[in-house]
Amino acid sequence: MREFIFGTDWWTDCDDLAAMRILLRAHKKGEIKLLGVGINACMEHSAPSVEGFMNLEGVNVIPLGIDLEGTDFEGTHLKYQKNLAPFAVNYKKNEDAEDAVRLYRRLLSESDGNVEIVEVGFLQVIANVLLSGGDDISPKSGLELMREKVKKIWVMAGKWDEEGGKEHNFCNNCRSREGAETFCRLCPVPVTFLGFEVGVNIISGNELLYDDFLYKAFCDHGSKNGRSSWDPLTALLALMGDEETAGYDTVSGKAFVDAKTGRNYFTEDKLGLHKYVKLKYEEKYYAYKINELIN
Ligand SMILES: [Ca+2]
Structure with missing residues (x-):
């Protein structure tokens, strides 16, 4: 079975x-096994609200990691x-x-080498995994663990319809900018990015039932009529596991992020x-597919 780690900023947005x-x-x-969730931004209720959401969804045995230092991203919407x-x-x-880097290292070292990562937030945690050395969890470096255990990474980040594009997950602050630069430079496994320009005009969550707690969260965010679909598109793309089947053309090459500007x-x-x-x-077409899965 395909195994996933889900990375999320779970910050100000509801997607x-x-x-x-x-x-x-x-x-x-x-259909998949979700091994763990790494939260890469930290607000007052981050981990409890992630677990609360999982419990409401009827899934309550998935380990959580968090970057407790990630308190300095811009934006505030605490209500949801x-x-x-x-519910935690x-x-x-x-x-x-657990510390998110340790969670990733632990999950990777325990896995058979078939892990895929879906990342819809900031990249400093994965970057710090890549920079990590051997420890009590594994003598292997983070780079070795990623190379041996991770098959593919699906990332919502970047703005790829222009050179020097600026997008939130890369650009938010120096933590995200430096994390993104390190990730693009060091990551030894295939990465597919879904950029800002892809999700911005695809509105989903606009057909949720009024008594659904996801609808309440969308309302809390100010998105009762739906929201751009960056993160659910990335999750759906990862689940389908193939860009073409998921309805995309692709451009292959090497991504680079400027650590100073995040461009x-x-x-x-x-x-x-x-x-x-x-x-x-x-x-x-894409909005319909997402609504079908979340309604
Ligand atoms: Ca996000």
Whole structure:
């Protein structure tokens, strides 16, 4: 069975929750195994609200990691997290979650080498995994663990329809900018990016039922009529496991992020480890597919 680690900023936007629902439902159906969730931004109710959401979805045995230092990203919308946090059982506070780098190292070292990562937030945690040395979990470096255990990484980040594009997950602050630069430079496995331009005009979550807690979270965010679909598109792409089948054209090459500005650049190369996706169909095609999965 395909195994996934889900990385999320779970920060100010609600599209992370739609992505999480897609993965949790696939996990519940036995289509995939979700090994763990790494939260790469830290607000007051981050870990409790992630666990609360999972419990409401009927999935409650997935380990959480968090970057407790990731408190300095820009933006505030705490309400949906505050409302989900009371549903937590095991992670009553952020400190109850394992350090996210340790979680990744542990999950990777325990795995058979078939792991895929879906990352819909900031990249400093994966970057720090790549920079990590051997420890009590494994004598292997993070680079070795990633090379041996990770098959593919699906990332929502970047703006690829222009050279020097600026996008939130790369650009938010120096933590995200430096993390993104390190990730693109060091990551030894294939990465597919879904960029800002792909998801911005695909609106999903606009058909949720009024008594659905995901609808309440969308309302708490100010998105009762739906939201751009960056994160759920990335989750769906990862689940389908193939860009073309998921409805995208791809450009292969090498991505680069400027650590000072967070701007992204791309050098085309048919043999490159990086790809970014481009829409093949009209936006409503993708919105329908996401709504079908989250309604
Ligand atoms: Ca996100």
